[in-house]
Amino acid sequence: MTEFEFLEPDLLDEDLRMVRDQVRRFSRERIVPFADEWEATGEIPRSVFLELGQMGFLGMRHPVEYGGGGMGALASVVLGEELSRSGYGGVASALTVHSDMSISHIAHRGSPAQKQRYLPDACAGRKVGAICVTEPGAGSDVAGMRTRAVRTAEGWVLNGSKTFITNGVHGDIYIVAARTDPEAKGSRGISMFIVDKDNPGLKVTRKFDKHGWRSSDTAELFFDDLALPPDALLGEEGKGFYYIMSTFQNERLVVGALVSGTCARAIELTVDYVRQRQAFGKPLWDQQVVRNKLAWVASKAAAVRALTYQCALMIDQGKDTVREVSMLKAFGAETLQEVVHTCLQLHGGSGYIIGTPVERMARDARILTIGGGATEVMLEEVAKRM
Template sequence: MSKVGTFMQLTEEDFQGFRDTIARFIEQEVAPYHEQWMKDEIYPREFWNKLGEAGLLSVQTPEAYGGMEAPASLNMLILEEFSRAGYLDIAVSICAHSDLATPYIVDFGTEEQKQHYLPKLMSGEMVACLAMTEPDAGSDLQSMRSSAVLDGDEWVLNGSKIFISNGILADLAVVAVKTDTSASGAKGISMFAVDTNLPGFKKGRNLEKMGMHAADTTELFFEDVRLPKDALLGTLNGGFGHMMSELVRERLGVSIMSIAHTEGALESTIDYVNERKAFGKHVADFQNTRFRIAEMQTDVEVNRAFFEKCCALYDEGKLDAATAAMAKLSSSEMQCRVIDGCLQLFGGYGYIMEYPICRAYQDARIQRIYAGTSEIMKEIIGRKALAPK
């Protein structure tokens, strides 16, 4: 279990100060440019440096490496603010960098790996991605085929990955591959820190998506990529266990993004129904509208309460996989359900792209799929619930 964040206690004022910093950052560095980034389907590389300068990347990095050693709750707050403001694509990109890739360096990196990567991941000098999924191995990660074979003092990496968030801009890829092809199931998988400029490391096309338009998502190809022996992260052939422990944090991240994104959508819907008129009264005056808003607000609040509990457990190192899966399952399903309900209250305008609720609907859909689909979350929860006591 990650030790990240167990050393530093933040006050309510610290959190508020951070919220203000993010709000200013969004106003100055995101809002004026986001539409163009969606058209480009990628952020300019300098945007990552700006995130780093503002102190919004990899904030859990230990003080020994120049970091803030912040608790997970602060990282979650960053994802929360971008999501609530309607920039779910930016939140997911930060999540991939700070909550998916960086923890492998913090938790499993050698001293040299930490000194080399962490300062650069904090400053935005390096962008990171986590590459687990393969064309024939998504939910079933155990069947991955990419491999690394030891040749003298080097690992030789071959294979491919798909759907990798930040893959186009990444300088560092944390990659899961088979290191013992004779081992079955979860055995024989290891993690590596791979510099993306090494010979044989190729980036594929930027995949065109339903939503999350400014966030790049790509395929990666490894053709005899030679890695130094010390590129290994953590235990040889222990990679599956490492992935399962780190997925807890990723699922918590998806959960807060779901909740905050829905809160933002609901706020804008309340404003809309208070303005819009039909049959001589405001849409808000229909009983159906009051009931729908009441149902949706309750849905959000209940999920937030469960998230807060999970986040506190995580900071104490006590959040287990099944409970994190419950948070991810419940909040991402709630997000799609509620945002669909919000869109309905916008009528035809909800279907028009210039209304942010339309983009929110498109962006939300992936949350039930990545970081483990809803069906896989149910498997994890069900297995634990039915396990012999």
């Protein structure tokens, strides 16, 4: 079996190389043999979260005193790359939404009491997180949010709905964005709240049957007079839009890592296939056009990976990365489409059969030009900073 490896960046220290090797082994032994069943059932067993949590990989960037690893952005990149090399985008997305896109709000902005209550269980995989921002009428337009939280004598009352929520069915800790100032316009007046699954005002109204990422559960949620205590407010009131935008930078970094790992796996599979597949009396690999196509997509994939690591380094240095991660999200997600569809094309008819890895990766890849900020929105973010 070919292992397609990019040039290993000098940025990885011994600890991160160990993380990479252990997650790769976990992916090979504990994900790949079972994930077809998860694709069929539309959910990932809780045992997967527990095992990764026990290994210390679900809280690598969270504070050590609450069960985390206290590591930097490169840890998120290594985790995302190696999980996505499994070839199962749904598994990689569910796990990284938990570790890097939802619970991270508590790690960064939670009070000591909130961190103590939620982070140990989240880092250990005992409880799973979901981030609830997208609404039926407001996807990339976060400022168009309509979900409301009204202050009461007892705390807050939440009403509204969220859609396309990863881990929405089987999650335990929901980080919910809601408008708290009805008079504020646009991005102002939005706050963040922590909602527990057992709150009677929370209803899962629909579990989506998706084109790809079929092993991750994706739901529509409804909040019906959902009562929250005062300490459910996460961070400062009215700062929610800023918090969302800040976390989006990390989300888009992780997307770059998911792209990098998926590209590597698709190229590995395709190089093996064209070396074995005979056509016109010789292996497809002997056709110059085939080799050139693979060399071309491998070059683009290497460029995405280099930009991913550069963005991680900038984040760890405390630099403003909005422009760079927007470039990464747009260029990476669009490059992935080219890579997986080139690989599917080179597999011929077998690449179109459900159940083959390249067919699944082509379906899984499609969401990445949409979720986390559509390509068109990302390009506007870049253009604003030119």
